[in-house]
Amino acid sequence: MEAYLDNAATTRCSEKAAQAVTEAMTVTYGNPSSMHRKGMEAERIVKDARETIAKTLRAKEKEIVFTSGGTESNNLAIFGAVQANRRAGRRILTSAIEHPAVRNPMKALQEQGYEVIFLPVDAQGVVSLKALEKEANAETALVSLMQVNNEIGTVEPIAEASKIIREKAAQAYFHVDAIQAYGKRILTPEKTGIDLLSVSGHKIHGPKGVGFLYIRERTKLIPQILGGGQQWGLRSGTENVPGIAGLAAAAEESCRGLAEKEGRMRTLRAQLITGLQTMEDILINGGQTDETASPYITSVSVSGVRSEVLLHALEEEGVYVSAGSACASNKPAVSETLKAIGLPEQYLSSTVRFSFSAQTTEEEIAHAVDAMQRIVPKLRKYTRK
Amino acid sequence: MSYQSFLIKYGEIGIKGKNRYLFEDALVDQIRFALKDVDGIFHVRKTDGRIFAEVEGAYDYDGAVEALSKVFGIVRFCPVKVTSDEGFEALSDAVCAHIEETYEKKDFTFKVETRRARKNYPKQSMEVNADLGERILETFPGTRVDVHTPEVRIHVEIRNEISIYSEEIEGPCGMPVGTSGKAMLLLSGGIDSPVAGYMTAKRGVQIEAVYFHAPPYTSDRAKQKVIDLAKIISVYTGPMKLYVVNFTDIQLAIYEHCPHDELTIIMRRFMMQIAEHFAKADDCLGLITGESIGQVASQTMQALFCTDDAATLPVYRPLIAFDKQDIVHLSEQIGTYETSILPYEDCCTIFVAKHPVTKPRLDRIVLSEQKLDGIVEPLVEKALSDVEIVEI
Numbered sequence: 001m002e003a004y005l006d007n008a009a010t011t012r013c014s015e016k017a018a019q020a021v022t023e024a025m026t027v028t029y030g031n032p033s034s035m036h037r038k039g040m041e042a043e044r045i046v047k048d049a050r051e052t053i054a055k056t057l058r059a060k061e062k063e064i065v066f067t068s069g070g071t072e073s074n075n076l077a078i079f080g081a082v083q084a085n086r087r088a089g090r091r092i093l094t095s096a097i098e099h100p101a102v103r104n105p106m107k108a109l110q111e112q113g114y115e116v117i118f119l120p121v122d123a124q125g126v127v128s129l130k131a132l133e134k135e136a137n138a139e140t141a142l143v144s145l146m147q148v149n150n151e152i153g154t155v156e157p158i159a160e161a162s163k164i165i166r167e168k169a170a171q172a173y174f175h176v177d178a179i180q181a182y183g184k185r186i187l188t189p190e191k192t193g194i195d196l197l198s199v200s201g202h203k204i205h206g207p208k209g210v211g212f213l214y215i216r217e218r219t220k221l222i223p224q225i226l227g228g229g230q231q232w233g234l235r236s237g238t239e240n241v242p243g244i245a246g247l248a249a250a251a252e253e254s255c256r257g258l259a260e261k262e263g264r265m266r267t268l269r270a271q272l273i274t275g276l277q278t279m280e281d282i283l284i285n286g287g288q289t290d291e292t293a294s295p296y297i298t299s300v301s302v303s304g305v306r307s308e309v310l311l312h313a314l315e316e317e318g319v320y321v322s323a324g325s326a327c328a329s330n331k332p333a334v335s336e337t338l339k340a341i342g343l344p345e346q347y348l349s350s351t352v353r354f355s356f357s358a359q360t361t362e363e364e365i366a367h368a369v370d371a372m373q374r375i376v377p378k379l380r381k382y383t384r385k
Numbered sequence: 386m387s388y389q390s391f392l393i394k395y396g397e398i399g400i401k402g403k404n405r406y407l408f409e410d411a412l413v414d415q416i417r418f419a420l421k422d423v424d425g426i427f428h429v430r431k432t433d434g435r436i437f438a439e440v441e442g443a444y445d446y447d448g449a450v451e452a453l454s455k456v457f458g459i460v461r462f463c464p465v466k467v468t469s470d471e472g473f474e475a476l477s478d479a480v481c482a483h484i485e486e487t488y489e490k491k492d493f494t495f496k497v498e499t500r501r502a503r504k505n506y507p508k509q510s511m512e513v514n515a516d517l518g519e520r521i522l523e524t525f526p527g528t529r530v531d532v533h534t535p536e537v538r539i540h541v542e543i544r545n546e547i548s549i550y551s552e553e554i555e556g557p558c559g560m561p562v563g564t565s566g567k568a569m570l571l572l573s574g575g576i577d578s579p580v581a582g583y584m585t586a587k588r589g590v591q592i593e594a595v596y597f598h599a600p601p602y603t604s605d606r607a608k609q610k611v612i613d614l615a616k617i618i619s620v621y622t623g624p625m626k627l628y629v630v631n632f633t634d635i636q637l638a639i640y641e642h643c644p645h646d647e648l649t650i651i652m653r654r655f656m657m658q659i660a661e662h663f664a665k666a667d668d669c670l671g672l673i674t675g676e677s678i679g680q681v682a683s684q685t686m687q688a689l690f691c692t693d694d695a696a697t698l699p700v701y702r703p704l705i706a707f708d709k710q711d712i713v714h715l716s717e718q719i720g721t722y723e724t725s726i727l728p729y730e731d732c733c734t735i736f737v738a739k740h741p742v743t744k745p746r747l748d749r750i751v752l753s754e755q756k757l758d759g760i761v762e763p764l765v766e767k768a769l770s771d772v773e774i775v776e777i
Contacts, residue, residue, distance in 0.1 A: 306735070312601030382640055384735045 002318040003364035003371075007203075008150055008180060008297050008355035009322055014205040014253055017246040021207055024242040032239050033230065042241050049248030056255040057197070058188050059214055065234050066244050069211040070179040070200030071101040076213055076235065077196040078105045080221035081142045081173040082114065088171040089139030092116045095127040096340040099150050102177055103336070106144070114141075124287045125154030125341050132161055136168035143174050147181035151337040151353060152286030153297025155185075162193035173219065179203055179211075183254030184296055185262070195219045201243065205357065206250030210243030254358065261358050265295035268356055268365050272298055275369030279376055283347060285338070298354045301347035304380045310352055313379060317371040322353040388446065388464035391453060392550060393436040396460040396558065411561035411589075412436060412458040418623055419452040433502060437465075450554060455621050457587050458564075459556030463540070466549045473508065476547060477520040480539065483549050484525060494531035495521065499541045506543050513541060560589030562623050567591040568701065569664035570673040571656060572627070574610045577675030577704055579618050579721040580712050584703040585673050586622040593625050593667050594777075595660045597632040602735060610727055615777045617721050628663050629773040632656070634764045636736055642756045645738040649683045650745045651754055652736065654695035655765070661696050662769055671699040677707050682741040691745050 004012070013021075024045055030038030032046050050061045057063075067073045082092065094106050096118045110116045119131045127145060136143065143165050145156050158176055165174050175196040178187055182197075183204035189197045197214040201207055215221055215234070227236030276282050283301040287293030302310060307323035314321055334348050343351070354368065395412060413429050416438055420427045425444020430437055438453070446464075453462050468479045484491065499513040508516065517539070518530055542548040570582040572594040586592050596611045608629060615627045632655075639651050660672055676684045676692075683692070693700055704712055716722040 308604070309601050309735075312604050314601075316601060382637065382735055384737070384739065 001363070001367045002320075003368045004320050005354040005356065005360065005364065005368055006320045006322050007357035007360070008353065010202045010208065011205045011357050012359065013202075013207055013246070014250055016253060017206050017250040020249040021242040021246040024245040028241070032241060033228065042239075045241055045245050046239050049244045052248040053212060053251050056182075056187075056251050057214055059190065060217060062232070063214055063217055065213050065215055065231050066239060066247075067211050067213055067235060068209055068240070069202070070099075070177075070198055073179075073198035073200070073211050073213040074099070074101040074175075074177055075105055076221070076224050077175045077198055077215075078102065078109070078142065078144060079224055080234075081175060081196060081219075082109060083222035084220040085141040085171070085173055088141040090114045090141065091135075091137065091139045092142045092144070093119060093132065093135055093140060093172075094144045095119045095121060095146065095156070097121050097125055097127075097149055097151075097154075097337040098144070098146055099177060099179070102144055102146070121154075121340050123341050124292055125149050125152050125285075125337070126287065126292055127156050127161070129157060129160055129164060133164050133168060136165055136172070138169065138171065140165075140169035140172040143169065143172050144177065145175075146177040146179075147187070148178075148184070148294045148297070149286065149337060150180050150297070151335060152299040152341065153180075153294040153355075154286045155181075155292050155294050158194070159192050166193055180294065180297065183251065184258070184294065186258055189214055190216060196221075201247040201250060204250050204254040205359075207243050207246040210240050210247045212247070262295060264358075265356055265360075266290065268360060268362065269293075269295040269298055271362065271365045272354060272369060275365070276300060276372060279373060283343075285341065285343065285351065296356045299351060300354065301343065301351045302376055303346055303350055304383060305350050305376060307350055307352050309379060310350075310375065313375045314352075314368070314371055317367075317375070319368045319371050321368075322355070323351070387466075388440075389467045390437050390439040390465045390548070391449065392463045392465050392548070393438065393453070393459055393556075394461045394463070394553075395436070395458050408458070408561060408564050409436065411564045412456070414563070415456050415458065415561045415623065416453065419456045419620075420449060423448040423452050425449065454554060454556055456561070457557055457559035457589065457621065458561035460558050461553045461556055463550040463553050468547050468549065470506075470543070470545070470547055473513075473516065476541070477517060479547075480517055480541065480549055481520060481524045483551070484521065484539070487552065488537070490527075491525040492527035493536040494529045494534075495537040495539055496530065496532050496535035497521070497539045497541060499543065502542065502544045513543075517541065557587065557621070559587035562586050562589055562621075563591050565589035565591075566670045567593065567668060568671040568673050569660050569667065569669045570594040571660050571675075572596050572611055572615060573675070574607055574614065574725065574727075575675065576709075576716050576722065576725040577677065577680075577712055579614045579675075579725065580715045580719065581673050581675035581701075581703050582618050583621055583715070583719050583721075585701060586618070591625075592618070592622045592673070593628070593663070593669060595628040595630060595663055597630050597656055597659075599633040599636055599736075600631065602633065602636075610724060612775055612777070613724050614721055615775075617724060618719065619777045621719070625777045626667070627775040627777050629775060630659055630768050631771055632659075632768060635761060635768060638757060638761050638764055640736055642760065643753045646740060646742045647745060647750060647753050648736055648738055649741050650688055650691050650750055653683055653688075653692045654750070654754070655761075657692060657695040657700070659765065659768060661698055663772070664698055669698070671701050672696055673701045673703070675704055675712075676702045677704045677709075677712065680709065682743045685743050687744040687746070688742075691747050691750050694747055 028041045028045055030042040032043040050064045053064050054061045092114050106116045117135050120128050147158055148155055165172055173195045176194045178197050179200045182199040195216045200211040223234050225236050230236050273284055281303040285299035311323045338348055416429045423445055426441040428439045497514045497517045499510040501510045537551050539551045568590050570592050572578045582592050594615055598608050619625055635655055643651050
């Protein structure tokens with residue numbers, strides 16, 4: 001039996017999305033900018049997709065700009081915002097556990113002379129609102145926080161953060177990396193006071209290589225890719241019509257019945273955690289309450305076992321997960337997130353991530369738990385001496 | 386006018402007496418194999434004790450040069466222009482055109498070397514040399530004749546058609562693969578073993594390879610990396626069989642029953658035995674490893690002595706006296722380095738003692754191994770029967 005539990009890495013493309021992609025490649029293959037009928041057909045697809053996606057966020061069509069995926073959305077939001085908001089100042093706030101697609105642009109800005117402050121998180125991975133309150137000021141140009149952490153599934157207090165930002169740093173742009181949240185929780189950026197929100201297609205059963213950035217009306221952004229002026233000049237380049245069509249189909253499907261889905265995921269997560277806790281010396285990382293833990297992501301530390309050995313042993317049982325680190329002999333990579341939550345040394349290279357999607361079943365979880373219970377005691381016998 | 390053929394020069398195999406034709410035939414085969422994937426139609430043939438790779442129509446010149454420069458046995462090869470015999474005037478024009486195209490600066494010393502295989506050609510070789518030399522001097526006043534140490538030798542070979550060439554490109558030397566028997570290479574994902582395979586193949590030895598993987602301690606990506614390395618060296622060695630042996634259970638048994646500071650040596654001994662099993666089944670005459678004295682704990686003289694004892698076939702270690710830096714340099718030349726250093730994990734470090742023995746004693750190792758009696762045999766049997774063979 002197979003259990004694909006690496007949905008935070010990527011998901012299987014849905015039938016509908018795949019169909020939409022194929023049709024846009026072979027039937028409505030025109031260039032949306034072409035003046036003839038073929039162009040108009042393609043333009044129609046992009047417009048419809050925009051409408052579909054805007055609805056899922058209660059946003060307006062013109063607030064959606066298509067990109068090549070989550071990383072580009074984050075880059076456009078961060079660089080575009082600080083360049084447009086020079087007048088505010090050169091101070092940027094973000095958290096210590098952001099995805100590299102946010103962390104690395106931040107480091108680049110740091111090198112360019114911006115004052116980037118990495119707000120600390122607590123042991124569950126929740127960003128310190130106190131620190132935000134203390135650091136946010138009139139010179140702050142941008143605050144960037146993730147909605148759901150990709151490694152440990154912590155849900156960040158975005159609404160509370162937004163209030164603080166409006167109070168202490170009214171001129172700052174607020175960017176939210178919602179890549180692990182979209183299609184999983186209800187998001188209302190306008191109401192929440194979010195200016196920019198990044199989404200990726202392939203995390204929600206859409207195709208890879210496509211995503212979008214929500215840009216709240218009247219938010220000025222400096223484009224990062226220049227060319228033919230497509231998408232109001234914010235993102236030049238012929239629109240990825242097949243990708244966009246697939247993204248819209250996936251968005252429509254995954255944003256439906258969010259509450260029901262969330263309940264089902266909570267049951268699955270409880271099943272996984274209960275099953276794993278029958279073993280000794282297991283840590284469940286991230287949020288410990290329903291409010292702070294996304295049911296879609298469960299990070300587990302297993303003492304005395306190297307995460308990638310566990311990963312490959314699970315793979316042999318048909319269970320696919322992610323490792324929190326990789327033990328390459330010449331390039332040991334330790335997760336910044338795990339370090340930031342203060343995970344003890346012996347767990348740092350012993351952490352795996354199980355991540356669910358709407359397609360995940362009870363049987364898959366049972367299979368994964370069974371595999372873990374068989375494998376872990378065996379692997380624990382062999383340690384370097 | 387573009388090059389229509391390559392003249393292939395070979396050194397060592399020219400002096401192999403009565404077996405000469407065997408070597409030449411092997412070289413012809415290897416050249417055909419190397420040119421197989423190059424865009425163009427090539428005819429490789431032996432004539433007058435030389436090998437020519439002739440081209441029909443348009444072809445990928447750079448690709449052909451790259452392919453030929455990897456065929457063991459080739460010392461040098463020359464891109465040749467071929468022209469039909471339309472009298473001496475036409476020949477002179479062709480030679481001058483060749484110089485015009487080939488040399489940016491026409492200020493070199495040269496010598497014309499004519500070979501007249503067709504004896505009814507109206508001029509004798511010496512005459513052709515002199516007359517062509519004169520024409521060249523007239524056309525390119527910056528050039529000078531130097532018959533002793535010329536910078537450029539302009540070769541003219543007169544058969545039914547006339548060949549003109551003056552450039553020589555270096556081949557890798559060595560001997561054509563397939564002229565020296567077969568050996569089994571113990572191939573890991575590291576830097577050394579691909580180089581060891583390359584060097585042995587260079588002496589004409591056909592190579593098969595065996596790789597030991599240990600899932601879940603090594604990943605499929607690590608295995609794919611070894612397959613990729615085998616593909617890179619197969620450009621030189623020709624097609625090979627890669628035996629992929631699952632070594633996990635044997636490794637775990639050693640870990641459980643033997644002293645930890647001897648793990649690596651005992652593991653190496655089992656690898657030798659298993660490699661030898663496939664080697665013998667494939668008529669190999671030896672094993673090849675990438676070991677070099679003192680590089681790691683398992684490659685001290687004492688450790689090699691213990692490892693060697695596990696094999697009955699000769700174990701060839703072409704890198705035995707090489708420094709790491711030299712091996713790295715070679716692997717860069719061959720093109721395996723970039724792949725070798727890819728960081729796919731090797732969690733086998735679990736099976737490497739923190740303080741391994743550096744001067745193991747064979748009697749002790751054999752004693753430790755006896756603890757596996759009755760346990761390891763079925764595991765070895767299973768590893769042998771479950772082997773996966775990848776055709777490279």
